[in-house]
Amino acid sequence: MAKAALTERADAIAGRIAERGPIAVQYAKEAVSRGAEMPLEQGLRYETDLTMILQTTEDRAEGVRAFLEKRQPKFKGK
Amino acid sequence: MSEGPVLYEKRDGGVAWVTLNRPDVLNAINMRMRDELWELMHAVRDDPDVRVVVFKGAGDRAFSAGADISEFGTAPSIAEARRARRERDLWGLILSLDEVLIAAVHGYALGAGVELAMCCDIRIASDDARFGLPEVSLGYIPSAGGTQTLPRHVPPGLAMQMILTGDPIDAPTAYARGLVQRIVPRERLYAEAEAMAKAIAARPAAATRLAKRAIVDGAELSLASGLALESTMVRRSLETASLPR
Numbered sequence: 635m636a637k638a639a640l641t642e643r644a645d646a647i648a649g650r651i652a653e654r655g656p657i658a659v660q661y662a663k664e665a666v667s668r669g670a671e672m673p674l675e676q677g678l679r680y681e682t683d684l685t686m687i688l689q690t691t692e693d694r695a696e697g698v699r700a701f702l703e704k705r706q707p708k709f710k711g712k
Numbered sequence: 713m714s715e716g717p718v719l720y721e722k723r724d725g726g727v728a729w730v731t732l733n734r735p736d737v738l739n740a741i742n743m744r745m746r747d748e749l750w751e752l753m754h755a756v757r758d759d760p761d762v763r764v765v766v767f768k769g770a771g772d773r774a775f776s777a778g779a780d781i782s783e784f785g786t787a788p789s790i791a792e793a794r795r796a797r798r799e800r801d802l803w804g805l806i807l808s809l810d811e812v813l814i815a816a817v818h819g820y821a822l823g824a825g826v827e828l829a830m831c832c833d834i835r836i837a838s839d840d841a842r843f844g845l846p847e848v849s850l851g852y853i854p855s856a857g858g859t860q861t862l863p864r865h866v867p868p869g870l871a872m873q874m875i876l877t878g879d880p881i882d883a884p885t886a887y888a889r890g891l892v893q894r895i896v897p898r899e900r901l902y903a904e905a906e907a908m909a910k911a912i913a914a915r916p917a918a919a920t921r922l923a924k925r926a927i928v929d930g931a932e933l934s935l936a937s938g939l940a941l942e943s944t945m946v947r948r949s950l951e952t953a954s955l956p957r
Binding site: 647650651653654655657658659661662663665666669670673674675677678680681682683684685686688689690691693694695696697698700701702707709 | 781782784785790793794797798803804807847848849850851852853854855857858859860861862863864868871872873875876877878879931932
């Protein structure tokens with residue numbers, strides 16, 4: 635990849651992640667990195683528990699609502 | 713095809729096909745489909761005639777676009793949702809099966825769709841397939857095992873990129889990075905999957921079962937323990953090889 639394209643591509647990836655639900659991104663990273671150190675069965679339980687916690691967030695409700703209303707979600711990190 | 717959300721067809725030679733059958737909604741996995749898969753996977757487990765199972769999606773556009781979001785938020789409480797999830801752990805059940813599982817993937821394989829494919833042992837894709845975990849774009853995370861299974865199929869950096877951006881990858885990328893084991897033109901997808909399934913089902917049953925066990929269980933062990941497990945499996949397969957099938 636050329637140097638100019640590199641910055642552009644990195645910027646694009648960073649931008650995509652920044653658009654996503656911030657708590658979800660944080661939990662997803664946690665599930666991947668902590669889960670990598672666990673046996674699969676424990677990792678799956680960890681993921682399930684994080685999923686359940688996320689169900690209590692405003693962002694998850696907004697994300698689902700936005701999807702069903704076919705619009706961009708407005709995440710608040712709550 | 714207009715029957716239930718899951719079709720099941722036992723074919724000759726120990727092969728069975730499972731079709732996700734809600735093509736109007738890109739085979740979105742709803743509660744009814746999950747319940748039927750739950751029953752069906754128990755039947756597969758208990759049926760000595762079925763040795764290899766191939767999963768596919770009905771219709772032209774998708775293997776499965778993931779969980780049916782229109783049903784989200786219908787559980788009475790978080791505690792209830794967690795209890796139901798742990799008592800009916802469909803993905804854990806699929807991962808525990810001794811049968812060899814093949815996913816024949818075309819079109820979209822998103823969210824729980826790609827997660828189902830990742831619970832399989834082998835993935836064959838047509839060249840139009842796209843694989844993604846878009847959950848973070850809806851404010852949640854993959855919850856059919858994707859955060860755990862994807863990094864076990866592809867390099868960790870790619871797993872992070874897919875899960876944290878929510879953006880899908882195409883079939884050639886999935887093939888190059890090891891998520892799928894073969895790409896074929898769309899019109900040959902099911903014939904290739906059937907041929908692979910038949911070839912596996914034609915091997916001695918005990919050897920196939922023990923080999924899968926050694927690989928799946930060995931992945932959780934140190935190399936030394938995995939090698940010890942393998943020798944145990946070799947001994948067992950030699951014992952069973954002398955028995956009538």
